Amino acid sequence: MEELANLFQGFAIALQPFNIMVMVLGIVLGVVIGVLPGLGGANGVAILLPLTFSMPPTSAIIMLSCIYWGALFGGAITSILFNIPGEPWSVATTFDGYPMAQQGKAGEALTAAFTSSFVGALFAVVMITLVAPLVASFALRFGPAEKFAVYFLAFCSFVGLSKEPPFKTIAAMMMGFALAAVGLDSITGQLRLTFGFTEMLNGFDFLIAVIGLFGIGEILLTMEEGLSFRGGKAKINLRVVVQTWKELPAYWMTSLRSCLIGCWMGITPAGATPASFMSYGIAKRMSKKGNNFGKGEIEGVVAPETAAHAAGTAALLPMLSLGVPGSPTAAVLLGGLLIWGLQPGPMLFVEQKEFVWGLIASMYLGNLVGLIVVLTCVPIFAAILRIPFSIIAPLILVLCAIGAYSVHSSTFDVILMLVFGVIGYLLKKCNYPLAPLVLAIVLGDKAEEAFRQSLLGSQGSLGIFFSNALVSTIMILGLIALFWSVIQQGYTRLRGATA
């Protein structure tokens, strides 16, 4: 009950006119940041951080966290409209969001994405409100072995998704692992696969690969198909929002499952990206319409967006209570907290009640404000697709180039992006799936690091992945997900035999 009283006090703080103004401003800035591929929430928050130094800490963190929400919302927009994920966790949204836009259902896809984001975030905030201390201690149980198990589960729940031959999937994934291995080997501190090029020190950044593979690759494909942009029929009135809302409750199971996956991934802290992939993979398995996934199924938008947003929100909890950021953006926010003289950690909830509950209250309100802002803009976003391709394509190209440049402020990355664009086009032409490749680039190095840290700790024994109940459970879940189709086939055959 004390929590509730604190929360209402927090609402009183967040509802001060100045704070509401700051909230709306933050959301709008955040959406803009999210739309620009490459700029990303972390960079955006870092750039805008100094703006907030002259504000009281509570207003400042409200503004920054609203930029964060805005960026989470905004990331979905370009994924759906142009197949360019603005953020790593929006990649899975493109799988069904972009086909929907091509079928003239951009409005529906955007509404579904925004609404699911809101639901996911709300679920996570409620969880933070009610069980914050309990959940924080759960995060402490995650060492390297547990983290690897989570990544393993993310990979496994995704394998076998594509309809392409399994060897093509494996080839694409291996290519992703190879790209992820370039740069500094964080365990030995040595450079590898850089071939003496200093530009390669940083490895292949995921964002540059994705902007190229998806964005540029898509433009090349459209050019080949005669410059026709198939989203032209998009309905552009607000009624589409209400119509989509009527449809959404049917997917409550998917939403709930995605919320749980998202919260879990956010706290551990594996982050929003594995959450969105895992949630998409599992939704595809569980859904009756699973075979339609990838062709423009609204459920395929609901699942990753809900999970990504739940994870993004839940990631703030370990930051506040442990001082460990659950995402790069949270890391920058953490820096901000320190500058305002707030020390994140176990004592923050005790010593800085006004700040913590003000922030939590602003999560509720910020998300609500964000939802209203982006939903009213759905028709405008959808209308972008009516612009003829010959005009919009150069604009997208410029946007992609700026995005790629802004990741590391390096012109080499722009060239790299174009190279990835050509690779993406060729892979698509040869029917190699891009999703496993992207998944491996995003999580490959993290999974490798956790794997090697675990083995260092266990002195080389693989037994560490089954050394306690938590890690064994996750590993076994992963194995089940990996061999699911085999198990299913065996089961059907067994039933066939007995019948």
Place this chain on the structure above:
Amino acid sequence: MKRSAEFALATMAALYAGAMAAPALAAWEPVRPVEFIVPAGTGGGADQMARTIQGIVTKHNLMKQPMVVINKSGGAGGEGFLDLKASGGNPHKIIITLSNLFTTPLATGIPFSWKDLTPVAMLALDEFVLWVNAEQPFKTTKDFIAAVKAAPAGTMKMGGTGSKQEDQIITVAIEKAAGVRFTYIPYKGGGEVAVQLVGNHVESTVNNPIEAVAQWRGGKLRPLCVFDAKPMAYDEPIADGKSWKDIPSCKSQGLDIEYLMLRGIFMSPRATKDQVEYYVDLFKKVRATPEWLDFMKSGAFNTTFLTGADYAKWVEIEEKRHETLMKDAGFLATGN
């Protein structure tokens, strides 16, 4: 909006007039935004310091041009150093360093040395403390070392930031000084390392004060000793009535190891004297602000400030020391 623009103009004009009044200090001034490179990821110690400085500069209007913090963390910071090395004659780029100024070129063999850059100032030195989980029975350094000795070699895990960098150098030094063996496990960031210790996934760490202070205050971690010649200066109680000052030096506990990490500023090659002086003056102003003093206190920093030849000399000695330390530990890149 208009009002605030006017206000900003007025302050800038006032500042300009102020600067004019002191021509000796304002012989050179930035005419473009200054890029402040951080050769490490967001959220780490160097990044926090750079962003604090950026905040102070913005808040107190210490510079007419904006200061932009850019993280170039690739290749253990090599990306940032090489970027600065390649920007010779561009006075609008400065970099904050950590020990990777020495360790990265030595461990990876990338073509870079601090001598390629222009030294500006040492802002502070970061301390290292030996930490254990508060649930563990070890109350003193001696207890802990005895326990490591008693355990089979390599079963005690030491967590640290990065590979072949400061944390691992200290670990190797402890192994040598005490005749013990740890298994060193590298993580991405210092905050993560501290939490791994709280979760009992490693047995000890050598976190910087700022990385672990929150967990100490929360009663989750226990400091054993500080790797400095004498205890730290800050006597404000942090946890259980103990302050930073109450942590004994490792030397007094039988571990004769001293290690401090440079938090200093360099600028691009071929900078003129005026340009260096401008930045030295800027950082002097930064150091005088209450925000900076608070930041120093929260991280229990050693606030030594050096510039010019003293600074260059300090860096040179430190580079030699790192070379020896890394050579002894077998961390040098093949071909060096």
